[in-house]
Amino acid sequence: MATSATSDQVLAPAKAANPTLFADYATLFKLRVSTMVIITAGAGFYLGSLRSGISPFHAGLVQALIGIAVVTCGSSALNQALERKTDLLMRRTADRPMAAGRIGFAHGLILGFAATFLGSLYLAYITNLLTGTLTLLTAISYVAIYTPLKRVTTVNTFIGAFPGALPPLIGWTAARGMIEWPGVALFAILFVWQFPHFMAIGWMYREDYARAGIRLTPTLANTRYAARSTVIQSLFYAILMIPVSLWPVSLGITGYVYGVAATLLGLGYLWYTIRFWRIVHEPDATASRQYARDLLRISVIYLPLLLASMMLDAKGRLLF
Ligand code: HEM
């Protein structure tokens, strides 16, 4: 079981720093994760536009992505407002602006609420009601369901995978105005992709997470059991990733060239997940952290490459 946090365990941040307000906002808005969220939403919009036989490159794309970006940043700020105390207990997050007290609670909360609600309203107005509602529900499930559950049950990551997977479907509905199977296929791809991604992260930072009382599979008390469970779940989803990533081919939105690329990329992702198996035999070695780090790196390379190949081989006319 994960150990619970106590106030005397507050950590010194990993790096002593004196960031500017600009740098603090970048951390508050989780710039790297949010950028990837916007890329996935952009892919959904692009494919949806081609399905409609219109060029994806028009003002609507930029407007939709701005709206989605604003809500994503807002929900990241709200997530950090809620987690400012547990963030202070983890080396990875102790220097976050709200945890470290450089951005006040009210400041983060007002910014987060304003961005989340105004961004969703803007999306409803500029795209369609479905997209605005879906985006708001994504933010609510991330902030109000997944975030509190992190300290309650290891199921939190399964639940968090829903808001994580919705952005490409949101991109699709922004272009098409309705939920359709290709949009659902994009959701499924993102959903499955996340498991090896966060299992690797959970393993890398398991001491941090356990110290803060955050319940991820890798933080379970029996290290060998935790390692085995982490790897089995990661392998299950990495294997599933290959057929799920081929779904767009059978739906006719991409061609066979994408099918070949998706299979090769999927095998690469699976290879790094199989390599991650070694944590079962050497759970305490520094090497085990490296296998996890490599899997995390591959996960964030695999996803944009998969989406790029899907977009390059998408069926439909590209009118600039
Ligand atoms: C339940 C689902 C997820 C969890 C628990 C999770 C957790 C995390 C955590 C804790 C990190 C920080 C790792 C570090 O600082 O070393 C991270 C990094 C990252 N995540 Fe996720 N994530 C999830 C889903 C997603 C989704 C849906 C996306 C985007 C589509 C995403 C994109 C990224 C990116 C781009 C990074 C940066 C990696 C790097 O710094 O090299 N994640 N994730």
Ligand SMILES: CC(C)=CCC/C(C)=C/CC/C(C)=C/COP(=O)(O)OP(=O)(O)O
């Ligand atoms: C369109 C829209 C509103 C999208 C928002 C969805 C979103 C930001 C999903 C991110 C995926 C996710 C559950 C990350 C969890 O990291 P964490 O928050 O547990 O990571 P941490 O430990 O670094 O805080």
